[in-house]
Amino acid sequence: MLTPPLTDTDLLSLRxxxxxxxxxxxxxxxxxxxxxxxxxxxxxxxxxVELAGQAIYYVGPxxxxxxxxxxxxxxxxSGRMDSYTIPLLRLGVKLLIGKGYxxxxxxxxxxxxxxxxxxxxGGAAALLARHIRSSRVVAWPELGTEAIxxxxxxxxxxxxxxxxxxxxxxADGRAAWEERGE
Amino acid sequence: xxxxxxxxxxxxxxxxLLTEAAYRLPADYLAALEASAPAEPSPVGRQVIDLLxxxxxxxxxxxxxxxxxxxxxxxxxxxxxxxxxxxxxxxAAIQDGVRAAYAGLRKSVxxxxxxxxxxxxxxxxxxxxxxxxxxxxxxxxxxxxxxxxLMSRLQMFPPSVGVEGVVRFVVETxxxxxxxxxxxxxxxxxxxxxxxxxxxxxxxxLLRPIGSTHPTPHLAALEADLLAAINRTGIGPQxxxxxxxxxAVHIEAGATHIGALPVAVNLNCSAPRRASIEI
Ligand code: SF4
Numbered sequence: 001m002l003t004p005p006l007t008d009t010d011l012l013s014l015r016x017x018x019x020x021x022x023x024x025x026x027x028x029x030x031x032x033x034x035x036x037x038x039x040x041x042x043x044x045x046x047x048x049v050e051l052a053g054q055a056i057y058y059v060g061p062x063x064x065x066x067x068x069x070x071x072x073x074x075x076x077x078s079g080r081m082d083s084y085t086i087p088l089l090r091l092g093v094k095l096l097i098g099k100g101y102x103x104x105x106x107x108x109x110x111x112x113x114x115x116x117x118x119x120x121x122g123g124a125a126a127l128l129a130r131h132i133r134s135s136r137v138v139a140w141p142e143l144g145t146e147a148i149x150x151x152x153x154x155x156x157x158x159x160x161x162x163x164x165x166x167x168x169x170x171a172d173g174r175a176a177w178e179e180r181g182e
Numbered sequence: 183x184x185x186x187x188x189x190x191x192x193x194x195x196x197x198x199l200l201t202e203a204a205y206r207l208p209a210d211y212l213a214a215l216e217a218s219a220p221a222e223p224s225p226v227g228r229q230v231i232d233l234l235x236x237x238x239x240x241x242x243x244x245x246x247x248x249x250x251x252x253x254x255x256x257x258x259x260x261x262x263x264x265x266x267x268x269x270x271x272x273x274a275a276i277q278d279g280v281r282a283a284y285a286g287l288r289k290s291v292x293x294x295x296x297x298x299x300x301x302x303x304x305x306x307x308x309x310x311x312x313x314x315x316x317x318x319x320x321x322x323x324x325x326x327x328x329x330x331x332l333m334s335r336l337q338m339f340p341p342s343v344g345v346e347g348v349v350r351f352v353v354e355t356x357x358x359x360x361x362x363x364x365x366x367x368x369x370x371x372x373x374x375x376x377x378x379x380x381x382x383x384x385x386x387x388l389l390r391p392i393g394s395t396h397p398t399p400h401l402a403a404l405e406a407d408l409l410a411a412i413n414r415t416g417i418g419p420q421x422x423x424x425x426x427x428x429x430a431v432h433i434e435a436g437a438t439h440i441g442a443l444p445v446a447v448n449l450n451c452s453a454p455r456r457a458s459i460e461i
Binding site for chain 1: 223224226227230233234236237240241244245246247248249250251252286287288289290298300302329332360361362364414415416417418420421422423424425451452453
């Protein structure tokens with residue numbers, strides 16, 4: 001079980017392909033929030049939340065139905081955040097959660113900054129939301145679903161895709177099952 | 183004989199279809215997904231398939247969306263030429279239906295692609311009309327998530343690339359999409375027509391029941407060949423490795439110019455929400 005803020009020991013032990021569970025507080029951000037964070041970093045201004053040691057989940061949750069803490073909340077495509085990610089890793093963000101390929105630059109920056117990229121199962125949003133106990137908007141409410149939400153999660157499941165040793169679960173998975181020839 | 187249909191009837195139908203599509207995945211998709219499990223030798227691939235089935239059952243029981251991205255609403259209307267819409271503007275009525283359906287769903291639409299301000303109610307839905315014989319209206323709604331839409335591609339090829347070129351382009355599209363499109367995917371392929379209509383053919387291919395085959399034998403054979411080639415890539419469920427990368431390939435083809443072989447590939451994901459009604 002991983003609980004942010006994450007330590008080097010936590011991160012070094014993770015390997016591409018590992019199934020992990022996350023508990024505690026994580027922060028949501030997708031396209032619009034990333035753009036704003038990148039602008040703040042560029043201007044040398046502080047971010048609305050302290051992200052050193054923390055986890056960012058790329059998600060735009062659906063509205064909550066009565067009696068639910070949050071609506072369905074599965075991962076969105078991580079690659080769209082690539083161009084904003086490296087400054088965040090330099091600030092000490094340690095865990096990124098989304099789905100899909102990362103750029104070579106982001107993969108290198110994960111190794112350099114000792115951080116990990118993990119994927120949650122896209123399309124399994126209703127089940128994933130069951131691991132989210134509470135949700136509150138902590139920055140930029142005007143962005144709606146794209147605002148930064150602070151989520152309290154319990155046993156949130158993900159799979160390590162890019163570890164801080166250069167491992168890549170997408171490449172490994174494909175290599176194991178590709179049928180060549182014909 | 184003219185048949186009058188009040189636009190409020192269309193509005194209600196749009197609202198109902200979109201509301202239910204959000205939490206109820208099509209039966210043909212669920213059957214195809216379930217049937218794919220034994221064909222998936224990768225343990226993690228099997229786990230993903232099981233999880234997607236469980237997610238669907240849970241979402242339906244709770245009446246909550248299967249996926250947070252309930253997409254853009256896309257409405258396809260086959261309108262009988264003897265139909266007369268009464269009581270207002272049918273386009274506005276459709277948008278009212280979209281707005282009502284998305285009241286409790288995620289708002290994922292921005293009004294301008296550059297300024298990117300959320301419209302706040304998920305309108306506009308994208309509307310396509312086709313005039314057909316008769317006095318009925320067939321309304322099909324897609325709730326199209328954009329993880330898969332973003333990875334879709336179009337290319338105007340010269341005829342010389344032939345069927346091999348088509349296969350290469352389709353497989354390459356799947357490889358570039360990889361995990362981003364939330365596989366197992368459904369692959370809509372448009373062949374022929376012009377720059378604009380080939381994309382529409384690919385989208386229409388996604389409206390077909392999953393696993394249905396093209397009525398023209400050589401295109402049905404190409405669908406099977408493409409599916410086999412895609413499932414040899416090893417991408418697998420969620421891109422974690424495996425054999426079930428796509429559940430189906432549907433081709434829609436049309437006449438084209440002597441100088442071109444237009445190809446479009448439109449992908450649908452693990453939440454291929456689609457619903458239809460005849461009015
Ligand atoms: S691609 Fe489909 S299944 Fe994946 S997150 Fe988007 S809507 Fe959901």
